[in-house]
Amino acid sequence: MIGMGKSISHTGASMGYGWDEEKEAEVIYREHLAGDNPKEITQEFKIIQTQNQRCKKNTMSFVLSPTIKDGQDLKDKQLTEITQRFVQEMKLQERQAIAFVHRDKSHLHIHLYVNRIGFDGKAYKDNFIGKRSQQAAEKVAQQMGLTTVREVQQERLNEIQSIRQEIKQVNEKVLTEMKPKDFDQYIKYMKQRNVEVIPSINKSKRLQGFRFEYKGQNLKGSEVHRSMSMARIAERIGFDKTASQKIVKDNRLELLGKTVGISPNIAATIAKRVIKMTVKKTIGLGMEI
Structure with a gap:
């Protein structure tokens, strides 16, 4: 009460x-x-x-x-x-x-x-x-x-903890099995599994992060799990080399049909991801030879 x-x-x-x-x-x-x-x-x-x-x-x-x-x-x-x-x-x-x-x-x-x-x-x-x-x-x-209020708060905490775990599991499955090539695909695949990914864009039209809506709860990525910050998600998305080069150069990317700014840190994360994939591919080709 x-x-x-x-x-x-x-x-x-x-x-x-x-x-x-x-x-x-x-x-x-x-x-x-x-x-x-x-x-x-x-x-x-x-x-x-x-x-x-x-x-x-x-x-x-x-x-x-x-x-x-x-x-x-x-x-x-x-x-x-x-x-x-x-x-x-x-x-x-x-x-x-x-x-x-x-x-x-x-x-x-x-x-x-x-x-x-x-x-x-x-x-x-x-x-x-x-x-x-x-x-x-x-x-x-x-x-x-x-x-009592404490009992209600504990029930809500237990519910949120369960929801966080479910969102995290969906996120892991999408990144591991679906292997999205950009944020648009990531958002699409998450939605197919009933998790709404909502981009947080500030007044300067810069992408600041993602919120996740699921079963009536709306949580920031960092509230779900530390592995679900935008930077951590970007690290695991297979961005196209040409597109990523443009992203790094302009500090911008296409998201849901709109051009939004991103921080230099996120751009650098995407660049590192592409370089890592390129090196891995090159090593693989060398081994085949």
Whole structure:
């Protein structure tokens, strides 16, 4: 479960958003309030807030978001309990507060509004409120057996690691078996295996590298594996000798129908590759003789 929090000054507008019938909003928690609509609730907040004119951001807005899977099973009673526990963890008891659940999207979430000004006229200290909100949500999730942010992050990390490995395997297979003669062929062969290779071109129309899109993930080559930087890929592509000489001379190459610039380092890498292949071919011919 994710928890987010901040102090706001636009109480009425936020309250109206929270209590939006079009979003199928339902009140699941309220403390020290009697109003039946956003305008009345806002007015009740303001009565207390007049005791502290110095505090401008005098309402606190929180969003509690269980995972999609957890949210599908949560009933109103459990949503109320989540809110109550969160309020306790944040030490916000005995303050005016109201919470709504939104079910307008597949991702159920709770909007909680708390008067920052207490009945004694003092303002709640909101330093590091975002971090504290997440920590409180983490504790509530643990208490109620819900998925925590750390667990979600670990799942995503495991998923990305698996995807990185698959992209790397496809890359190796393309370079080893298909032996592309230029970047265009490399991009084409990768796409045939469901990996979208996206050239990163800056404002100066210079090719800076490749991004790889696969199974909903978009990663830089260096994020996939160190062997998948543009320079490392260039080292293994069998560029035509004539074309490579032009690339080295102009520091440019043709890519997907457009002329793009490349760094001198990449041009040098391509040149070394061609020289190495030429030497290897020459040695091979000599041995045959």
